[in-house]
Amino acid sequence: MKLTLSLFLTASLLASESVSAFAFTPSSQKSSSSSLFVAQDIEAEIKVNQEKKNNKNCVFSDATLPNAAQDEEQFQKLRTDPQPHSKPKSFATQCASLYQPNPGGARGVATPVYFGSTFTLDNAGHGARLHEKRESPYTDADGFVYSRWGSPTNEAAALQIAALEGVDDKARGLGKCLVFNSGMSAITSSLMAVLRAGDHVVAPYTVYGGTHEFLTEFCANWGIEVTFVDGAGANGPENYRQALRDNTKVVYAETPANPTMRLTDLEGVAQVVTERYGSSVECDIPGTSPHDRKRPFVMVDGTFATPYHQRVLDIPGVDVSIHSATKYLGGHSDILAGSVTSRSEPFLHGCSKVQKIVTVPLNPMDSFLLARGMKTLDVRMQRHGENAIKVAQMLNEHPMVAETYYPGLDSHPDRAMADRIYRSGCDDEDEDVAKTYGGMISFVVIGEGEEALRRARNVCENLRVINLAVSLGGVESLCEHPASMTHTMIPREQRLAGGLKDGLIRVSIGLEKAKDLVDDLKNALDKCDEDGCVI
Secondary structure, three states: OHHHHHHHHHHHHOOOHHHOOOOOOOHHHOOHHHHHHHHHHHHHHHHHHHHHOOOOOOOOOOOOOOOHHHHHHHHHHHHHOOOOOOOOOOHHHHHHOOOOOOHHHHHOOOOOOOOOOEOOOOOHHHHHHHHHOOOOOOOOOOOOOEHHHOOHHHHHHHHHHHHHHOOOOOOOOOOEEEEEOOHHHHHHHHHHHHOOOOOEEEEEOOOOHHHHHHHHHHHHHOOOEEEEEOOOEOOHHHHHHHHOOOOEEEEEEEOOOOOOOOOEOHHHHHHHHHHHHOOHHHHOOOOOOHHHOOOOEEEEEOOOOHHHHOOHHHOOOOOEEEEOOOOOOOOOOOOOOEEEEEOOHHHHHHHHHHHHHOOOEOOHHHHHHHHHHHOOHHHHHHHHHHHHHHHHHHHHHOOOEEEEEOOOOOOOOOHHHHHHHOOOOOOOOOOOOOOOOOOEEEEEEOOOHHHHHHHHHHHHHOOOOOEEOOOOOOOOOEEEOHHHOOOOOOOHHHHHHOOOOOOEEEEEOOOOOHHHHHHHHHHHHHOOOOOOOOO
């Protein structure tokens, strides 16, 4: 009877949605001893409150007790304003004690950097609640417990990405974001959240080298089958359709593709998945395991386009948006970061658990740098695109270039699709935003086999403004030769099947003066048959 009464009183005090998860999860999900401990702890707080409610210094009064909303406010006051520690007197204790700034410090216009690995608790019951919650990307009114489970600066960066992805809008459908310590961490966490032995994945031939390595080595070792398809262009959706199976759990896309710049018809891919398995809305049941879902999760790596050009979660049937935030979102080549955004509660729970146990959230300092970088994403992406079209036009006319892949060129095989995909940061009501097509260009030097490899390496090594380096999306221009650098782990036959030719060079166009970049590439191409290539 005593426990029943305490739970009833607890339920009355905790009617709000923000704290409803801490003490009322099904009994199958937690031990009875833990439930009793929490109930007794809350009962003790209520008893103290009842004894003090007539005290003039107490926040409670008889006039407010019947009001459920005010009861909740009073409970939160009790929870967030615990008894203060005694003022330290000894030197050693003064050195080791916590000193917090005035609350006015929260008014700073820059996101604070919270370096703490752990967070103080109000009481043991508070700690019990935090440990019993179902894993989720964001905290609730109970706050944080340990930085491996998330921290304030990390969550601030995640909220900003969620806004850019369009999942902070009730009209579009609410979702959440997780921020990781690298793009590969984001990719692998997403896959590990939903895959297990006996499952099947459909992925494109042309995919980032690290993703390919994870799928062909780690997934294969874990008993997960992978089918690669040509996912680009008008035939992409049909190629995906033919590869689907009853045990398919992930349909993975990368668009624009790295490094060929081919585009995927995401609406078409999502449609063929829905036709076979049903819609995401029908298959997603909050509170369940992501493994229970019958419909495959449609995941999209949109790193090259960013939400400035492409909001993939606005497409019905697309479940997960992934970005290597090291690239354009961070924008300054000074951090490693990755993001995962979704509206699927089971997926977000599974991915949060993987982040908590296997991978790790982005550290506070890099979370701050990421958030700061995103403040200029709009203007940076515009300049990247303005520079890139000028470089692409020169490449398209140079005699040593066999093919140029840039979505803004009429010669691009997916040009019509590009006009639909690249939104250039345009909101629905905007009409005067200049259309751009991103800062990534790939081109193929003339020749075949070893000749093409030699010429491509020569071009990269003769550049004097553009830097020879992997990665992309920073303010400085970078180039690389995938066949001998980032994609060497992909077998040549499969690499060629995906359109990644021996002589292909990838260029990340930065924010320098466009003429300097054009002249630098032209000069390197003019010298690509000269001796001096280091093999």
